[in-house]
Amino acid sequence: MKKIIALLAIVLLLTNCKKSDLQLDDPNSPTPGGSLASARGVEQFALGMWSKLQPGLNLLSHTTMMHSFMGDEQYTSAGNWGWRYVSQIDKITLPAPYNTVVPNVLGLTQGDQLKALNNLSATNGSQTNALVYEWNMGYYINGQANFLLQAIENPAITLSASKKATLQAWAYWWKGFAYSRIGSMYVAGVINNKTDGTTVSTYSTREQIIAEANVNFDKAAALLAPIAANDAEYAATMNAIIPVFNRPIPNVTITPQMWIRGMNTYKARNIMVNKKVTALTAADLTAIKTLTTAGLVQGDITFLFGISAVAAEGIVGNTQQHPYLWNTNINNAGWNINPSERLTQDFKDGDQRRVKGISTLAVPVVDNQSRGIQFGSRYNFTTIQNGGFWSSQARTGVGAPFTISFAGSWEENALMRAEVEIRSNQIDAGLAFVDQVRTAAASGLAATVGTGLNQADALEELRKERRIGLLLKGLAFYDARRWGLTEKGKGRKDAIVLIPNSVLKITPAGGFTPLPCFIDYNYLDYWDVPVSEFSYNAPVAGGPAIAN
Amino acid sequence: MRKLVQSFFILVALSVTAFAQERKVTGTVTSNEDGSAIAGVTVKVKEVPNLGTTTTADGKFSLSVPTNAKKLTFSFLGFTTTEVTITSTNVVNVSLKNDAQTLGEVVVTGVGVATSKKLVPIEVSTLSSKDFPKSATTNINQALQGQIAGAQVIQRSGTPGAGAQIILRGFTNLSGTTPLIMIDGIQVQSDLLTDLDPNIVDRIEVVKGSAGGMLYGAQGGNGVIQIFTKKGAKNSKLTIDFSSKYSNDRIIALNDLLATKHHWVTDAAGNILDANSKPIERNPLTGVWNNPTVMPFTIDKTVKNDKTINLPTFDHVQQGNRVANTYANSLNIRGGAERYDYAFGTSYLSQQDVFSNNYSRLNMNLNFGINPVKGLNFRSATQLVSSYDDLLAGNRFNLVNSLQWIDFEWKDPSGRYVVKPSLLTDNNNSLSERDARTVYNKTPRIIQSFNLNYKFPKFLEFDAKYSLDGRAYEGQSHTFNQVGRTQALFWGGNIDGSINRNMQNFRVHYGSASAYLRTDFKDDFNLNIPLKTTTQFTYDARQTKSESFSLTGTGLPAFPPYTITSAGTKSGSDSYSESLVYGFLVNQTFDYDNLFGVSAGFRSDYSSAFGGQGKAATFPRGTVYFNPSEFFKNKSVITNWKLRAAYGEAGVQPGIYDRQVTFDRGSYGESGSYLSTRTTARNPDLRIQTTTELEVGTDLNLTPSKGNWFSDLVLNATYWKRTSEDVLQNAPVAPSTGGGATIDNLVGLKGDGLDLSLDMTTYKSENFNWNLGVRWAKTKTSVTYVSNNIPITNGVFYLAPGGDLGALYMQRPLTSIDQLKPDGTRYIPEASAAGYTVASSGYVVNNANYNVVLTAANDLALVGNVNPDFTASFINRFTIFKKFTVSAQLDWIKGVNTYNQTKQWLYRDRLSTDFDKPVNIGGQEGAFVAYYNSLYNTNTPLSHFVEDGSYVRLRDLSVTYDLTNVLKQKWVRNISVTATGRNLATWTKYKGLDPETNSALTNQGGTITGLGSFTGVDYYGAPNLKSFQFSINVGF
Secondary structure, eight states, X not given: OHHHHHHXXXXXXXXXXXXXXXXXXXXXSOOHHHHTTSHHHHHHHHHGGGGGGOXXXXXXXXXXXXXXXXXXXXXXXXXXXGXXXXXXXXXXXXXXXXXXXXXXXXXXXHHHHHHHTOSHIIIIISOOOTTHHHHHHHHHHHHHHHHHHHHHTOTTSOOOHHHHHHHHHHHHHHHHHHHHHHHTTBSEEOOOOOOSSOOOSSOEEHHHHHHHHHHHHHHHHHXXXXXXXXXXXXXXXXXXXXXXXXXXXXXXXXXXXXXXXXXXXXXXXXXXXXXOGGGOOHHHHHHHHHHHHTSOOXXXXXXXXXXXXXXXXXXXXXXXXXXXXXXXXXXXXXXXXXXXXXXXTTSOTTOHHHXXXXXXXXXXXXXXXXXXXXXXXXXXXXXXXXXXXXXOSSOOOOSXXXXXXXXXXXXXXXXXXXXXXXXXXXXXXXXXXXXXXXHHTTOOOOOOTTSOOOHHHHHHHHXXXXXXXXXXXXXXXXXXXXXXXXXXXXXXXXXXXXXXXXXXXXXXXXXXXXXXXXXXXXXXXXXXXXXXHHTTSOOOTTSOOSOO | OHHHHHHHHHHHHHHXXXXXXXXXXXXXXXETTTOOBOSSOXXXXXXXXXXXXXXXXXXXXXXXXXXXXXXXXXXXXXXOOEEEEOOTTOBOOEEEOBOGGGTSSEEOTTTSSOEEGGGOOSXXXXXXXXXXXXXXXXXXXXXXXXXXXXXXXXXXXXXXTOOOEEEXXXXXXXXOOOOEEEETTEEEOTTHHHHSOGGGEEEEEEEOSHHHHGGGGGGGGXXXXXXXXXXXXXXXXXXXXXXXXXXXXXXXXXXXXBOSEEOBOBXXXXXXXXXXXXXXXXXXXTOOBOOBOBOOTTTOTTOBSOEEOOSOOOOHHHHHOOOEEEEEEEEEEEEEOSSEEEEEEEEEEEEEOXXXXXXXXXXXXXXXXXXXSTTEEEEEEEEEEEEEEOOOOOOOHHHHXXXXXXXXXXXXXTSOBOSOSBOSSSOOOGGGGGGTEEEEEEEEEEEEEEEEEEEOSSSEEEEEEEEEEEEEEEEEEEEOOOTTOSSSOOSSSOTTOEEEEEEEEEEEEEEEEEEEEEEEHHHHHOOSOOEEEEEEEEEEEEEEEEEEEEEEEESOOSSSOOOSTTSSEXXXXXXXXXXXXXXXEEEEEEEETTTEEEEEEEEEEEEGGGOTTOOOEEEEEEEEEEOGGGGOSOOSSEEEEEEEEEEEEEEEOOOTTTTSOOOEEEEOGGGOEEEEOOSEEOOTTOOOEEEEEEEEEEEEEEOOOSSSEEEEEEEEEEEEEEEEEEEEEEEEOOGGGTSSEEEEEEEEEEEEEEEEEEEEEEEEOSSEEEEEEEEEEEEEEEEEEETTOOOEEETTEEEOTTOBTTEEEEBOBOOSTTOBXXXXXXSSOGGGGGGEEEOTTSOEEETTTOOBOBOOTTOOEEEEESSOSEEEEEEEEEEETTTEEEEEEEEEEESOEEEOHHHHHHHHTTOBGGGGSOXXXXXXXXXXXXXXXXXXXXXXXXXXXXXXXXXXXXXEEEEEEEOHHHHOOTTOSEEEEEEEEEEEEEEEOOOSSOTTOXXXXXXXSOBOOSSSOOSOBOSSOOOOEEEEEEEEEEEO
């Protein structure tokens, strides 16, 4: 009996737990207090800014694609993430003798469609609310950047002056980038500097958001200005917070001066893309000129969006998380993401970028999935592996040509300078920048300087070069908007569309005919604030409108 | 203590010797069902309860009784206790009546201690193994389906090894319905029901709600299913049971899904043309078909789906699914002697998958009990399970959604299947996985428990249990290096192949120690009050530990062996977690004779989810029952009638680390690891979620007639009501906070329902018996609040205050031209009304393009619910000449809506069979493509795809022939042969392949969690199987 009692007692003891046993800490994830208590931890948190581009979806990739579709660089008829809706062209008018007007298949304008889908069901369920992705990207970045700024100020850690300035500039730069994207795309936004999980219910106009973007860029520039180009602490910090796959090859550190120039370029962009060309004032042109003169120059290194060779170790987890992987029919057969006919027609004859970068499909895509005749093309992007520029069939390499300058480039700066000059009637001074970009891209095109082009012709050269030279850099929609193409009734003349012969009632019945049509895009200029924001952050009365 | 024991023995000895031994009574105890001898029956002298014996292995007993003793009582678990008068011959042969009516006399689950069903104050449903449907071949879920009122066991996939969704009553939370699974008193992981061989099960007890389940702490809120395995009996002779089953399985495909006509551009000969106006053809090298050119139905509304396909067509569902064979063999040996009993056995299941390859499972079990000294029992139970499969993922999407003329079985000149036979959207070949990938998964698992029990002669009982449920999963997926294949497209993500190895270790340690104090006022205190009390104190602890490692290598060499070492690039990940919950239970029971009883108690749990400073969560409980039939003088019609009520609270803990604010971390390869804030924030303020349940019920035993008809009838009815507070949910937050959601106690739920269960002997005669079981249950759970008052939507589901769980909210086609928007304005302005027509389908159609007009995307309405109005089963068993048994089980799921997402995808590609059906629009009749395609709605939920998913299924139909008396071999205890069919017939209006195969998914096939929906979307699931089976059972 004693034995039994003893045995029972043992069992009781074995199963006896103390309250302290309950303190089981997550062994997989570091705590803020534990991880941010060292300079290295803060650096790793700064490196984590990139992860905010990819919370599940790669928001940078997806929004770049969306801008590209709306800018009619390429097309997709897929409805995923609302893509077919953002490129829901209002109507296409066939040329004489047909003169047929082909309305969009859904019978709604793009704006009405986007508003209709701006509800929680479409956001969470079918994921067809296109408005949420760019918004989320901006604010996820902003949230991490706010936290980073707080972490840098932690009195428990000691950072060298240049490391501290670099990390602070990094946070302000990302905030500037985020607010630039928000303010250039939405009618209103939120300015939030808090780290406690709360937000601000007083919305700001898009102009105020852009101003906030520029304020953050200025803070970053002020922090960077004192740092010498060869500051070793700076270089080490930059190498720690920019992952290898997003660096240029060979790895040349973005110097503080290049970085400042890049922000000047972005500030110039913020003015230019948010004004209709018809509304550009002399003051605007002067401001842009001032900024672009201090902007990126050929040879400058900028922030890049690359592809890691190892999917699990990059921000491009699969072939749908980088535009160059997305748009190959090899990786994503069936999605039929191809260069638009309207892009292809914008290449000048003999442009080597056309020769090398665009291939012809064996069987063209016509009226893809019957979702609109704008969704069709005779072409696809030649992959980088086959000598092309804008498409990759494999995650084979880092550095150029696999990277996208997602936040400004010297080419963009040059073309902004070109535009200022041309619009100021300094035609050749402007064309020189166009030629510079073309030459650098080995386009093989003859120089335009000195050919006696008038202003309209020079602007057409500029327009074409912005289409080709800045292809897939996230600027196509901004350009379409400021040039007025997306305004109702304005649209684009002589835009090539593949018309099915069955529509034209001609033979051969299965075929198609490319015809120069009038495309009335009729897109929203700026988007409504997404439902996922205002449902959980109701705007206070008296604030700016948050919808068109 | 020793003195206590000694005095007890002395007392016993005295009481025995107090009577003169005057005569010796002998006899044999047999079962009235099959006449077999019953070992271990307790035989007692009624007048001298201390005087008794048990029957030997051959059912015999011998007992000396005093002359003044008149009666003997015979009692044994599962049989009605019987009183017999001792006759002058001193031979008493008894045939005990099987206590089938009450499905087991004693229950354990939910009441803490073995309690006579008569005295159980909660609803405990019991399913004895002899009532298992004969077709329950592969797992216990099959045995449970339809057998228990209020227990929905939904087999959502026909893939071997797939678990079932088990919903006991309604919903207590939004993220899961899985009940607590126990085996022989210990807690195990929930998938045991899929892992265990049904042949070793003796009976299953099901407690459906927290009113009973709270005895098991926070994890019992969803109810408890406890499995009791077959054990040997003390003093029983060795028995050997062998069972062998063969099953021939094929998928259930109730409807054809693809259109038989088309609307592509054709030439005069009817050839389908491509964009170059050439007849489409398959590239003889790559196997890829040219894309056909579609008729411009968006521009020409008159385009009809009415052309004959002049190419050979293929039934892809049949191409991808074979008729499969399943074999299950089981051998079990049991026996026992005076001081021990044992049971051991082994079984092997070999199951072909209808889609690919095989699943196999080896089970071994060993259970032995020893009784070294009186009152002390030690038991060890071991279950070893080893499952292995090499099943391919088998994308079913393309088995359904592919152009009719594609032949999946066609192989290119190199002998390979074509990965993507058409470059139209999707159109992959599901079969191509077969020559591009191999997989294996193996999961050895051990469940070991020890139980030590000591019953003091009086008052006290100690019980201690320890168990380990451990498994080590190992899996590998190898996608071949496909460089050099003739087809440009390859299978998988890397043309140069990849290999992934995944290992997981999972262990649950469970320990409990209980003390029971029992008093009997009559016996113990010599008081003339028939009051018995039981005081239970239990302390238990559960610890889970989980770790996993995953390694992936991509870029494999061109020749074997293919290893991660030889891969070009490698990546890996690991993860650990650990949790601990411990607590104690105090419970006090009073039983006044058989008349009434009350119990009350509470349970307190500490959880690691709340850390070392956390407070215990305490949940009270209480029960009461009353047997009015005790007052009845005449029990000839109502033999027993009980009224009962139970109240209980239970909790759901937050996720193990949900209260710990941490960063996400990841790695950028050589750039090192990074940190970031979480998109879904954790919440240090999380509270435990609580559910309270009240159930009231009655159990009624009737013997309405003494004749052949309706001789026995048992009715159980239970009404229950639940409320859940602080239900855990991911609460969406504004993105400008920097994140997307916060884990929160967001929602409140309430639910109620009724469970009815009827068993009766419909007809009974010498050579014909008809037993009928009816199960019926109804339940509804609704949302009482969402604390931020903003409905949560995902996929077709919607959670809103006042709404029901499982509600389908979505867009609808307009059905009248003057239909209004929520703001009161017309959808179609009056001035434009002439441009619209109500088509023969009842939908409003735009005359200009034959598009159906839908309500706006922000105008959603309730259009159905995926939870059934009621579930019912009818279980009939006919026994003819005692040898021939025919049984049939019909399961009826009524009033359930199913979202046919599969059909909606087929509308995208305009391949649905609906496209063949003419519709009349303003006098024009035809299968207008524009009309149907407009309903596709980019996969956004639309009421058009909500179907009545109700069905009646012939779950089991079996014929058993008992050959024991035919063969008349002494060495054979019993032998029977059975022919069975499972899921042989289904009656439904549902238009998909199988109304039972659905799940809660988004329109892209992503799993929805946290919305309280677990079924209801048909998204290319693997349909259930229709099986023809043959089995033989032999006992020695």
